[in-house]
Amino acid sequence: MKWLMTFLAFSIVAVAPTGLSATAQDAMTEREKIAAAKKAALKAREEAELRVEADMVTMNNLVEALAKNLGQMHYLRTLCFGDVDQKWRDLAAEMMDIESGADTEEKRQLIRAFNAGYYQEEGRHSECSRAVSADAAALAENGRHISTMLADPYRER
Secondary structure, three states: OHHHHHHHHHHHHHHOOOOOOHHHHHHHHHHHHHHHHHHHHHHHHHHHHHHHHHHHOOOOOHHHHHHHHHHHHHHHHHHHHOOOOOHHHHHHHHHHHHHHOOOHHHHHHHHHHHHHHHHHHHHHOOOOOHHHHHHHHHHHHHHHHHHHHHHOOOOOO
């Protein structure tokens, strides 16, 4: 039905060049709103990705970068889904156990990176919003990149 209304609005514009009907004006306004919202969402995601990439430069190693990334994701997820959702903390704990083994200093560094990521996002966001969604998407993409690099058998260690 909506496509029919849009088609009729375009038909009215084509037939009546002297002025647009209220329906055509409303349809164009709605399309413009949708286009503007998409453009704003894309810009927010690009800004988040650039911020995440710039932050990666400060990391000592990929495992530490992944720990920080998981801390950031943990904060954003608990912000939107509540404190009972511990998905990213649990995955981070598993990763830290595997990566650090018996090296307690290495584990402390990974925990510090996780906490730094958590508190960084806590300083940026205080409520679940579209900006949180954009940041979570950028962080998820960054986490995929880090994981791919860690899995590369030819990477420098």
